[in-house]
Amino acid sequence: MTPPTGFKDHRAASAQGAAPANPDRAERSRFSLTVNGQERTLDVDHRTTLLDALREHLHLTGTKKGCDHGQCGACTVTVNGRRMNSCLSLAVMHEGDEIRTIEGIGTPDNLDPMQAAFLQHDAFQCGYCTPGQICSAKAVIEEIREGIPSHVTGDLTAGLEMSDAEIRERMSGNICRCGAYSNILAAITAVAEERG
Ligand code: FES
Ligand code: FES
Structure with missing residues (x-):
């Protein structure tokens, strides 16, 4: 069967002697960023949004997912002091950035x-x-x-x-x-x- 245009046929690559790309690693990156003053390391698929990285990987669930399409603002965090809809930004773009979420703004005993x-x-x-x-x-x-x-x-x-x-x-x-x-x-x- 002819693969669709743009589809990389790993069987064909192997037959020609080239090592197939590791499908698990090819689309991931490991990098560090600062979240609420603490350096954190992520190892995520490139398609992971900053919102999902915060919620699903760093377990900071204070930042909410409303629409996941940049339309509601529930996912707002600050990146290097500027606010951003974290659902519209890929986590991998934030290596070295300073992220602040609601968990980094006051505590129940010491409210901002x-x-x-x-x-x-x-x-x-x-x-x-x-x-x-x-x-x-x-x-x-x-x-x-x-x-x-x-x-x-x-x-x-x-x-x-x-x-x-x-x-x-x-x-x-x-x-x-x-x-x-x-x-x-x-x-x-x-x-x-x-x-x-
Ligand atoms: S979840 Fe609605 S703007 Fe991000
Ligand atoms: S959506 Fe309920 S307080 Fe704003």
Whole structure:
């Protein structure tokens, strides 16, 4: 039978004396990255997303899988300080990177100010979107402080304000099926104001 175009026929390669590629190793890599301040080593298939590497290989299940298609923001983590949908990025691309997940942001006994504000402002119901919301919210405050413009930023020479419109726009990639948006906005605004 003629193999389809692009299909590597290992039997033909062997018959010609070439060693067939090891199908188990050819598509894997071993590499290290830093997760929540700790160096971790992964040995994963190249097709493994950062989200699956965190959840299935490193057992950090705080980061959630909502859509697995870059549409909900439940999987948001930060990579070298910038937020990212971890379901859209391959783990193997992150050798040497610094990843921070919700497990690296406060603890139940020592909450991060953003976590405390979410509690205080009742900014969640089921909580499924919350790890992603919190990772995103912390990064949003930094983005505005650094003057990184968004779609709703008007005069780029006037400096950025921590306005409701800026926060809403920047959080628009984090979907909450429970509809806690107004309380999420209140929590983020409270943290931004606390920090002055
Ligand atoms: S799970 Fe990544 S954006 Fe929805
Ligand atoms: S709190 Fe339920 S999805 Fe946001």
